[in-house]
Amino acid sequence: MNGHSEYQELLPQAVEVAHEVGAHVEARHSSTPVAADDMSAVLAAFHTVDDPAAALLRRRLGAIRPQAVSADDELGPVVAMDGEMWVCDAIDGAVQFLQGLPYWGVSIALVRDGEPVLAVLWMPRLDLLYTAIIGGGARLNGRPVTASRKKLAAALVCTSQPPFNTEPERAGTSLTAMLRHTLAVRNLGPTSLQIAQVASGHVDAFWEYGEDANNLLPGALIAREGGAIVTDADGNPWHPTSTSFLAAAPTLHADVLKVLGTPP
Incomplete structure (x- = not known):
C-alpha cells in the first residue's frame, strides 16, 4: 500500500473524530463571553471544557493510528522529527471560544518525520471542513479548492x-x-x-x-x-x-x- 492511499483511508476516520470532538465542545460553548476578570479565572473556565475534550481527541486518534504518538502540549512548538505524531487541538481558537465567538474548531495534523501528511480542520459553528492529505489536494466541505490568482x-x-x-x-x-x-x-x-x-x-x-x-x-x-x-x-x-x-x-x-x- 502506498502512502497516499494509506492516508486516504485514514482521512475519513480523522474527520469522524473531529466531528465527535467538535460536537462535544459545541455542547459546552456559549455565545456569551466567559464571566472571568483575571487570567487564572479565564484559564480555569477554559480548562473545564478543554481538558476532557483534548483527552477525548487524543484517545480517539490513538485508536485509529496506534503507532502515532500525541504531542504533549497543543501550544508548544516542539514536533518530533522522526516517526509519526498527532498534532491536534480540541479548541483551536481558545480566545474566540472564551469570548463567545464562533471562530473556533478542532484541528488535527498527522506529522511524519517532521512533515504534515494529513490535516483536518473542522469549524462547527461556521460549518467549514478543510481536509488534505499529502499529494491528494485540499478540499473544503468535500469540494477541491485552489489558491487565488490575485495581485x-x-x-x-x-x-x-x-x-x-x-x-x-x-x-x-x-x-x-x-x-x-x-x-x-x-x-x-x-x-x-x-x-x-x-x-x-x-x-x-x-x-x-x-x-x-x-x-x-x-x-x-x-x-x-x-x-x-x-x-x-x-x-x-x-x-x-x-x-x-x-x-x-x-x-x-x-x-x-x-x-x-x-x-x-
Whole structure:
C-alpha cells in the first residue's frame, strides 16, 4: 500500500473524530463571553471544557493510528522529527471560544518525520471542513479548492501573533509595511483557519513571526495542497522549527516576500 492511499483511508476516520470532538465542545460553548476578570479565572473556565475534550481527541486518534504518538502540549512548538505524531487541538481558537465567538474548531495534523501528511480542520459553528492529505489536494466541505490568482494590491492578507513570538519587532514593522501594499490586512480567527483559507482563496496570503509549529502544521499542508506557496518569511522552505511563516497565492508570494524584507 502506498502512502497516499494509506492516508486516504485514514482521512475519513480523522474527520469522524473531529466531528465527535467538535460536537462535544459545541455542547459546552456559549455565545456569551466567559464571566472571568483575571487570567487564572479565564484559564480555569477554559480548562473545564478543554481538558476532557483534548483527552477525548487524543484517545480517539490513538485508536485509529496506534503507532502515532500525541504531542504533549497543543501550544508548544516542539514536533518530533522522526516517526509519526498527532498534532491536534480540541479548541483551536481558545480566545474566540472564551469570548463567545464562533471562530473556533478542532484541528488535527498527522506529522511524519517532521512533515504534515494529513490535516483536518473542522469549524462547527461556521460549518467549514478543510481536509488534505499529502499529494491528494485540499478540499473544503468535500469540494477541491485552489489558491487565488490575485495581485498584491487587491489582496486580503492576514496575520497573527503566536504565543512564542521571538521577533515582535519584526512582526510590528512587517505589519506597517504590509498595510501600504495590500487591499486589507486582517486577523480572522484561529491561525490554522486563516492559513487553510489561503488554500480556498478566501484569504490571499498569511504571514507570522515566531515559533508556532502546532498551530501552523494543519494549515500548512492544506495551503500547500491547495496550490499556495509555503515558506518562511525569507523565502526558505518552511519546517516546524522555522521562526517565521508565509503561505501565499503563487501570483503574489514573491511580492509579499519583498514587502516583508523592506523596512516601512
